[in-house]
Amino acid sequence: MDVNLHHCLEGDKQAWDDFVQRYSGVIYAAVGHVFGSRGAGSTGRTTEDVAQDVFVRLVKDDYRLLRKFEPQRASLETWLTLVARSVAIDCLRKRRLETSGLDPSQIPAAEPTPDGQTVPLHLLTARQRLVLTLLFDEDRSVAQAAQMLNVDEQTIRSTKHKALSRLRSHFQSR
Amino acid sequence: MPVDDQKNPTDERLWRSAAPMKPALSAACPGQLELASYLDGRRSAAEIESIETHLVVCRECREAVADARLIVVATARSRPAAPERVIESAQALVSAQSQPLLGLKWRTARWPAAAAASVAICVFGYHTGTAWTASTDLRLDQLATEMSFGVFDPPDEDAGEIELIAALLTERPR
Numbered sequence A: 001m002d003v004n005l006h007h008c009l010e011g012d013k014q015a016w017d018d019f020v021q022r023y024s025g026v027i028y029a030a031v032g033h034v035f036g037s038r039g040a041g042s043t044g045r046t047t048e049d050v051a052q053d054v055f056v057r058l059v060k061d062d063y064r065l066l067r068k069f070e071p072q073r074a075s076l077e078t079w080l081t082l083v084a085r086s087v088a089i090d091c092l093r094k095r096r097l098e099t100s101g102l103d104p105s106q107i108p109a110a111e112p113t114p115d116g117q118t119v120p121l122h123l124l125t126a127r128q129r130l131v132l133t134l135l136f137d138e139d140r141s142v143a144q145a146a147q148m149l150n151v152d153e154q155t156i157r158s159t160k161h162k163a164l165s166r167l168r169s170h171f172q173s174r
Numbered sequence B: 001m002p003v004d005d006q007k008n009p010t011d012e013r014l015w016r017s018a019a020p021m022k023p024a025l026s027a028a029c030p031g032q033l034e035l036a037s038y039l040d041g042r043r044s045a046a047e048i049e050s051i052e053t054h055l056v057v058c059r060e061c062r063e064a065v066a067d068a069r070l071i072v073v074a075t076a077r078s079r080p081a082a083p084e085r086v087i088e089s090a091q092a093l094v095s096a097q098s099q100p101l102l103g104l105k106w107r108t109a110r111w112p113a114a115a116a117a118s119v120a121i122c123v124f125g126y127h128t129g130t131a132w133t134a135s136t137d138l139r140l141d142q143l144a145t146e147m148s149f150g151v152f153d154p155p156d157e158d159a160g161e162i163e164l165i166a167a168l169l170t171e172r173p174r
Helices: A007-008 A012-038 A047-063 A076-099 A126-137 A141-149 A153-172 B010-018 B032-039 B045-057 B059-078 B084-091 B111-129 B134-149 B156-171
Strands: none
Touching: A007 A012, A007 B059, A012 A047, A012 B084, A047 B084, A076 B032, A076 B134, A126 A141, A126 A153, A126 B010, A126 B045, A141 A153, A141 B059, A153 B010, A153 B156, B010 B084, B032 B045, B045 B059, B084 B111
């Protein structure tokens, strides 16, 4: 089904209906993945509820969020997946704060956590450091790292091998 | 599992000993469009290096990329469908009059007639005991969502009706 996003943003009802028909599955799957992998039992909200929240955010304030999408930069499926995942994570985070007795409005937005083990800059490429982080710090398998970075498993093994060789050389020369 | 993939404590120690420095996050997290673009392979080599440098030190973004990749791969394979109820609710967010119901700037405007009418229908049905229809159910869901997002901001004199909506949501047949 072709979806005319431009018509959709102009308020065309049929275009919006087509958009929902075409992308509701992706949004529903993304929310379901977050709830399935992290547990949503305590939120009191279902996957259906949160999927609906995603659509609400997309159209709110004259499609403010949906207008941010730029088709030349990414596919709509991938962008909506990230948006839906983010809404689901926010839902879980909000519930955790509420159940902890803290006032969510008093809590600043979560800051990313610098947790990666790194090596002297320029010794390894970002890709090499990322691969070692995924394999050693996060205990991901070669297959998982390969999927995440959208490369084959042999590429991950090769990247890891080269990175470790560089590290050995670095320490042997010191 | 290939021998190469097995955990090698020596390699792991090498990686950890090579991490005397833990740099702070050098930049803000990439936006969702940027991450989507990265996931879709639409970034230049320099941009990939920049994003992966961030991923090494930011667990939240790493998780976002890993989750999104899993979801995108799974949905491309199986084309999941959302429940009909989710599709209907989402489609109802945009009216046939080319206006997203939630795109209305209700915070600054008067409570719109459409919302007042919806509440009146629900209230009337509640008081008279008329049949509870699927559309009543759907509209109640929408009102609840809109209130939770703060876009549904009726004037104080309608507080009684809002309480009644809450009661309807609690008591409606399932």
